[in-house]
Amino acid sequence: MLFKPISQNFSDFVIDRENDRCINCEVCVRQCSYEAHYWDDARQCVSHDHTKCVGCHRCEAFCPTGCLTIKKNPADFRDNALWTPTYMKHVYKQGDTGGILLSGMGSPANKPIYWDNLQLDASQVTNPSIDPLREPMELTTYLGSKPDQVSFEETPEGPKLTTKIGPQLKLNYPLMFSAMSFGSINLNLHKAMAMAATELGIAYNTGEGGLHPDLYKYGNNTIVQVASGRFGVHKDYLNAGSAVEIKIGQGAKPGIGGHLPGEKIDEEVSKTRMCPVGSDAISPAPHHDIYSIEDLLQLIYAIKESTEYKVPVSVKIAAVHNAPAIASGIVRAGADIVVIDGFRGGTGAAPTMIRDNVGIPMELALASVDNRLRDEGIRNHASLVVAGGVRCSADAIKAIALGADAVYIGTAALVSVGCTLCGRCYTGKCPWGIATNEARLKKRQNPEVAAKRLANLVRAWGHEIQEMLGGMGLNSIESLRGNRDKLRGLGLNETELDILGVKHAGR
Amino acid sequence: MRRVYPNKDVCIGCHICEVACLTAHSASQDVVIAAKEEVASGLQPCKAVYDKGQISVALSCRHCDNPSCVSACISGALYKDQETGRTCYNEEQCVGCWSCLMACPYGAVRRNVTKGKIIKCDLCEGRDIPACVEACPNNALVYESR
Ligand code: SF4
Ligand code: SF4
Ligand code: SF4
Ligand code: SF4
Ligand code: SF4
Numbered sequence: 001m002l003f004k005p006i007s008q009n010f011s012d013f014v015i016d017r018e019n020d021r022c023i024n025c026e027v028c029v030r031q032c033s034y035e036a037h038y039w040d041d042a043r044q045c046v047s048h049d050h051t052k053c054v055g056c057h058r059c060e061a062f063c064p065t066g067c068l069t070i071k072k073n074p075a076d077f078r079d080n081a082l083w084t085p086t087y088m089k090h091v092y093k094q095g096d097t098g099g100i101l102l103s104g105m106g107s108p109a110n111k112p113i114y115w116d117n118l119q120l121d122a123s124q125v126t127n128p129s130i131d132p133l134r135e136p137m138e139l140t141t142y143l144g145s146k147p148d149q150v151s152f153e154e155t156p157e158g159p160k161l162t163t164k165i166g167p168q169l170k171l172n173y174p175l176m177f178s179a180m181s182f183g184s185i186n187l188n189l190h191k192a193m194a195m196a197a198t199e200l201g202i203a204y205n206t207g208e209g210g211l212h213p214d215l216y217k218y219g220n221n222t223i224v225q226v227a228s229g230r231f232g233v234h235k236d237y238l239n240a241g242s243a244v245e246i247k248i249g250q251g252a253k254p255g256i257g258g259h260l261p262g263e264k265i266d267e268e269v270s271k272t273r274m275c276p277v278g279s280d281a282i283s284p285a286p287h288h289d290i291y292s293i294e295d296l297l298q299l300i301y302a303i304k305e306s307t308e309y310k311v312p313v314s315v316k317i318a319a320v321h322n323a324p325a326i327a328s329g330i331v332r333a334g335a336d337i338v339v340i341d342g343f344r345g346g347t348g349a350a351p352t353m354i355r356d357n358v359g360i361p362m363e364l365a366l367a368s369v370d371n372r373l374r375d376e377g378i379r380n381h382a383s384l385v386v387a388g389g390v391r392c393s394a395d396a397i398k399a400i401a402l403g404a405d406a407v408y409i410g411t412a413a414l415v416s417v418g419c420t421l422c423g424r425c426y427t428g429k430c431p432w433g434i435a436t437n438e439a440r441l442k443k444r445q446n447p448e449v450a451a452k453r454l455a456n457l458v459r460a461w462g463h464e465i466q467e468m469l470g471g472m473g474l475n476s477i478e479s480l481r482g483n484r485d486k487l488r489g490l491g492l493n494e495t496e497l498d499i500l501g502v503k504h505a506g507r
Numbered sequence: 508m509r510r511v512y513p514n515k516d517v518c519i520g521c522h523i524c525e526v527a528c529l530t531a532h533s534a535s536q537d538v539v540i541a542a543k544e545e546v547a548s549g550l551q552p553c554k555a556v557y558d559k560g561q562i563s564v565a566l567s568c569r570h571c572d573n574p575s576c577v578s579a580c581i582s583g584a585l586y587k588d589q590e591t592g593r594t595c596y597n598e599e600q601c602v603g604c605w606s607c608l609m610a611c612p613y614g615a616v617r618r619n620v621t622k623g624k625i626i627k628c629d630l631c632e633g634r635d636i637p638a639c640v641e642a643c644p645n646n647a648l649v650y651e652s653r
Pocket of ligand 3: 056104105188259295418419420422423424426429430431432433434435
């Protein structure tokens with residue numbers, strides 16, 4: 001089209017409008033924050049520009065006559081197994097801009113998803129299955145360090161525990177909402193997560209952007225995060241939550257920091273983050289006070305001191321090659337919870353090359369970290385939480401069977417409130433009102449509606465997890481933790497089976 | 508009595524309520540026919556969404572307890588139904604003097620230019636949930652008694 005670099009005309013999507021049914025109501029024009037639809041004065045009707053469409057499907061969902069379909073652009077480049085259109089378009093873009101390629105959301109790259117190669121077991125004849133609708137089925141989970149042994153004393157009322165147990169985070173479901181900072185997503189969604197977590201008796205994570213004053217009242221169900229930028233971190237903040245998480249790395253972009261563009265820093269974000277309005281908020285790649293496990297230990301204990309040892313301290317790392325050794329160091333440094341974030345974890349913005357090429361699958365990292373901590377006899381010193389790429393309750397229960405105590409859900413939570421994984425979160429123009437702080441756009445998330453949807457999602461997964469547990473003849477999630485005998489591999493090679501610690505199906 | 512209340516804090520200005528109102532009051536009950544054909548012969552929504560800056564709000568008749576429009580109406584086309592509490596409108600009787608338009612403090616009465624009469628929300632006579640409330644994608648309209 002006219003007035004555009006030629007390369008920008010290789011659009012990813014085409015907008016198909018059934019003109020017979022279009023009533024020119026302009027709902028699509030108002031919904032598309034990328035201005036792909038517009039009122040065409042010359043023709044006196046609604047029209048569109050394919051090249052601006054990012055494929056978020058907002059217009060399609062809202063068109064009252066259902067006359068819109070967003071399709072993949074069928075224009076084909078000549079087949080080339082090496083040079084797929086994705087790589088060609090990357091090069092065109094960089095030829096135009098000379099800049100780093102940015103992406104939002106987790107990696108869409110076609111790399112192994114081990115969940116799909118793992119099957120769960122079920123009881124037949126010898127060990128009866130349990131019906132969760134008739135019998136109690138325990139999903140309650142406690143995150144925190146567990147003692148090596150417990151001692152009791154006899155009292156007239158019966159035995160009494162004398163061992164002092166460290167602080168625990170109690171969850172009614174083995175699920176939590178992942179760290180997504182206020183700034184990367186807006187206050188409406190933070191509020192929705194806080195409300196849903198409170199109603200469900202689970203926890204949500206503030207992410208690295210601090211905690212808005214309105215949300216302190218949800219503190220019992222809040223994990224407050226401390227990341228390398230230390231945005232919004234102060235004593236009251238640390239003491240506002242029921243756990244503190246030190247973020248070392250993120251699965252979507254291991255080894256690099258974060259960058260919240262100035263446009264997203266409005267008055268509220270600025271107050272909460274304690275940084276000036278309109279200035280870029282840069283989280284450095286490393287914590288500048290952590291260059292060793294000993295340094296990490298100091299931060300962990302500084303936090304424990306300032307929270308008077310009342311809440312567990314968690315450390316989150318990205319799943320990288322040496323995750324088991326690093327996790328061992330983290331546990332020995334005094335962390336009560338270790339979080340492993342896999343390479344499919346979501347993000348508001350990450351360099352595309354890093355997102356798609358750095359890090360390892362969470363399934364493999366989880367299995368090897370769990371093994372390592374067991375081998376060293378320190379598995380009970382910390383709970384293990386995983387994040388990054390859990391799509392359904394079956395993925396979550398498989399993670400628990402592989403050794404996780406609980407699972408963070410981020411992308412799934414956003415999808416439940418409308419996200420269509422268009423992957424353009426870094427533009428700040430999210431048409432679904434999620435990854436945006438623009439006043440008009442963020443209203444698209446009504447906190448009440450979003451909280452209800454988030455709570456529904458967790459409840460639904462809870463029911464499914466209970467069904468699957470019952471099917472295996474188990475009546476508590478505790479009996480499945482690290483119980484890899486309940487898993488079998490499908491189509492996996494010897495090395496993969498060995499790392500995952502599961503037998504092949506049929507064995 | 509139950510009324511339709513807009514909530515400007517979560518209204519996203521999509522104007523879908525207008526389309527819903529239009530369809531609900533059409534002869535065909537079909538959104539495409541209503542908007543493409545019936546509008547030409549005078550069909551109009553009773554709801555109007557006003558947008559300014561970041562704020563959008565969907566306005567329609569408030570069905571006031573002491574309606575100014577009823578006092579102003581010179582022909583008896585507007586009246587209060589004592590039983591339901593609704594402010595009702597009899598199109599037959601309207602003479603198109605626009606007195607009610609000027610009297611309504613909410614600007615909720617609109618002109619139907621094709622017919623030379625007014626148009627006003629009837630709270631979707633015959634529907635359990637008003638069309639605009641049912642269609643609103645963000646719960647920005649609620650139907651309740653306050
Ligand atoms: S929302 Fe649908 S009916 Fe309305 S103008 Fe757009 S395409 Fe046409
Ligand atoms: S960017 Fe989204 S709203 Fe805009 S045309 Fe494409 S799919 Fe529709
Ligand atoms: S959060 Fe918004 S911008 Fe990001 S992928 Fe989802 S719909 Fe797209
Ligand atoms: S209640 Fe019915 S008549 Fe009144 S504005 Fe809503 S849709 Fe229109
Ligand atoms: S349908 Fe709801 S959100 Fe959309 S303009 Fe009407 S009141 Fe506002």
